Amino acid sequence: MSETGPRPRAAADVPALVRQARSGGPRAVARLISLIENAAPEVRQITAELCAARRSEPAHVIGLTGSPGVGKSTTTAMLVAAYRKLGRRVGVLAVDPSSPFTGGALLGDRVRMQDHATDPEVFIRSMASRGHLGGLAWATPQALRVLDAAGCDVILIETVGVGQAEVDIASLADSTIVLLAPGMGDGIQAAKAGILEVADVFVVNKADREGAQATVRELRNMIAMVRRPWKTPIVSTIAARGEGGEDVVDALAKHLDHMAASGELERRRLARAGDEIEAIALTALRAGFTGLRGGDRLESLAAEVVAGDTDPYSAADRLLAAL
Amino acid sequence: MSETGPRPRAAADVPALVRQARSGGPRAVARLISLIENAAPEVRQITAELCAARRSEPAHVIGLTGSPGVGKSTTTAMLVAAYRKLGRRVGVLAVDPSSPFTGGALLGDRVRMQDHATDPEVFIRSMASRGHLGGLAWATPQALRVLDAAGCDVILIETVGVGQAEVDIASLADSTIVLLAPGMGDGIQAAKAGILEVADVFVVNKADREGAQATVRELRNMIAMVRRPWKTPIVSTIAARGEGGEDVVDALAKHLDHMAASGELERRRLARAGDEIEAIALTALRAGFTGLRGGDRLESLAAEVVAGDTDPYSAADRLLAAL
Structure with a gap:
């Protein structure tokens, strides 16, 4: 309203927030992740403080990905319940890579998580990954570090994903669940190429539906064609009824053991x-x-390329030389 | 087989290939795109030659994206037929962002394109986008340039996409089609956040199915909430029967005119x-x-971060300083 524009936000008290997060304070956890999501200037300090005080045994980071409609939220809720039964502290990070524009999307979906909303041992958080080049790569590890500091034994990263998101998630997680459901049209076929290399555990949800056995069979045939030291297990679930959660948790524990024994866990980290x-x-x-000035700044170079006065490689050379 | 390893590939004759591509030679087009896809050393020269000889009026680049099962391949085939009826030369680039591992995936799907496979005015090409950070951003514009040089009036980029892929495609295309179908579960809801900003034309395919009207209504309500100079049209199609292709082509032509008149086309380019x-x-x-040596190379810095001896920001500083 005034001519001076919005009032500058007071800097966050990072050491206090990190301290509170480390003793499991949900508001401090939420605040730190918001600062990360908004790429606040404090992020560097947050990361440094969290790294300095990191735990010797970090959380088991589990990625969960699948097409829309396979039941990701329901499955996440089921896994949270299964882990809580074992007394584990659980973090859930719902990353929405389709939303570079609107923060905190998909909260409607989180309704299924309300059973866990009041559990002090469960931290749930949606996060939009802004900007395209490496948005997920940049913010997610930092948010994971916050949940890890809060003492989570397990962190589930859930993402809506067909395509790139799967690969990104796989590179962030210790174990990746690819979730499928029968009757999803050409879902498996379309996903085939990327999915097989990415999945550490396949979950076929809605296992009471027609076609569930066929989906399992198709997956089994696909897996048989790949030679890897880890044979990807297939777990059938009916997440809406909470059936199969413990089997998934078992499969994930076996995968973590395999990774630790083979040195792959260290390699992934x-x-x-x-x-x-x-x-x-x-x-x-x-x-x-973007901070450059004059003819070698990105905008001027782009104009030259569009006008046909140079090619993008020569433009990139000039950009790097000017840096 | 020999101890000297694979025989080095002979360098491609780039000027000859570019000359052949410019006169519409399909094999030269395919070869150039393969070189780009494989990040061959010739890519820089290819790009420079294509830029030097670029046409004054480039092709209309159209992105087509949607969840698995909505009928992307069928719709692409329908649009190719509609453009061919108008005498246009058409390029199709099927980008598979789920496949950083296996080149030329999804070729099975291309069966639907076989009607056009022998048409010399149609260029069809699958391309896997390897590696995650900016794979699509790097190779696709270069492949577009090849199809443009081959005299394509229209280039369709088809991608399997929920999420990031949509945003990437939108940033590469002049016009983006978001394809939907009734009965895709929570497809629209899940996609809502990103889709609306990205779509220039909505196509509701399988319009003879139950729920098609509801899908159109839902989209219309979503569009009504956004204030933009371009009111995104909704076109209903039954691609499997070839119904609605001309309407989509009309909507795309109107969008291009709008973009050109408003200056948005220039801005996007x-x-x-x-x-x-x-x-x-x-x-x-x-x-x-990765070319750095010693303690400041990426691998050493990563090991320090994992061991807790430094934080990633300080590591990034050292990496940049060493560069």
Whole structure:
């Protein structure tokens, strides 16, 4: 309303928030993730503080992905219940890569999570991944670190995904569940190419529906064609009735053991740290691109390419030289 | 078989290939796109030659996206037929972002395109987008340039997409079609957040099915809530019977006119060139990261982060300083 524009937000007290998050304070957890989601200037400090105080045994990070309609939210709710039965503290991060525009989307879906909303041992959070190049890669590991600091034994990352999102999730998780349901049209066929390499556990949900056995068979044939040390198990569930949750939890525990024994867990964690460092570095570099002035700034170079006065490789050379 | 490893591939004769592609030679077009897909060393030269000889009026680039099962391939085939009736030369690029691993996936689906396979005025090509950070952003504009040089008036980019892929496609296309079908479960709801900003034309396929009117109504209500100069039209089709193709083509032509008149077309093309330059520059930088030696190379820094000896921001600083 005034001519000076919006009042600058007071800087967050990061050490206090991190302290509160570490003792399991849900509001501090939510606040820290919001700061990360909004790429607040405090993020660097948050990350440094969380890294300095990290636990020796980090949470088991589980990705859950599948086409719309397969029952992701219901399955997540079922897994939360199964883990709570074992006394585990659980974090849920619902990442919505389709929403670079609207923060906190898909909250409607979270209704299915309301059973757990008042449980102090369950942290649930939606997060939109803004911007396209590496949005998920940048913010998700940082949000995971917050949930880890809050003492979660297990963190479920749920994403609406056909395509790229699956691959991104797989690179962030220790174990990736690919969720399918019978009668989803050409879902399996379309997904075939990427899904097989990505799935550590297949879950066929809505197992009481027609076609469930055929879906399991099709998956089994696909798995048989791939030679990997880990034979991806197929678990049938009826998440809406809570059936099969313990079987999924068992399969995930076996996968984690296999990963730890084979050294693959360490390898994935190293790769993840490398991806995160790279994403941070690239974000800084991109900020540098737009900060340039004169004929070698990105906008001027783009205009030259559109006008046919140069090609994008020569333009990229000039951009890098100007940096 | 020999100890010297695979024989080095002979370098492609780029000027000859570009010359052949420009006179509409399908094999040259296919070869150039393969070189791009495989990130061959010739790509820079290919791009430079294509840019130097670009046409004054580039092709209308149309993105087509939608969940599995909505009928993307059938709709693409229908649109190709509609454009061919108008005498237009058409390129089809089927991008599969779920497949960073297996090149040329989804070819099974292309069966529906066989009607057009022998038409010399139609160029059809599948392309896998390898690697995650910016794979699509890097290769697709280059492949578009090949099809453009081959004299295509219209280029359709088809992608399996819920989520990120939509946003990526929208940033590559002049016009984006979001394809829906009735009875796709929570498809619309899940997609809602991202879809509305991305769609220039909505197509409700399988319009003879139950629920088609409800889907159209739901979309209309969503569109009514958004204030944009372009009111996204909704076209009903039955692609399997070829019904509605001309209506979609009409809607796309109107959208292109609107874009040209409002200056938005120029703005999108500038943004696209900027994205491409940036993707090339970032690819070069990432190659630089892995080329570093000693304690500041990415692998060493990742190990330090995993061990808790540093945080990813400090690691990114060191990486950039070492570059």
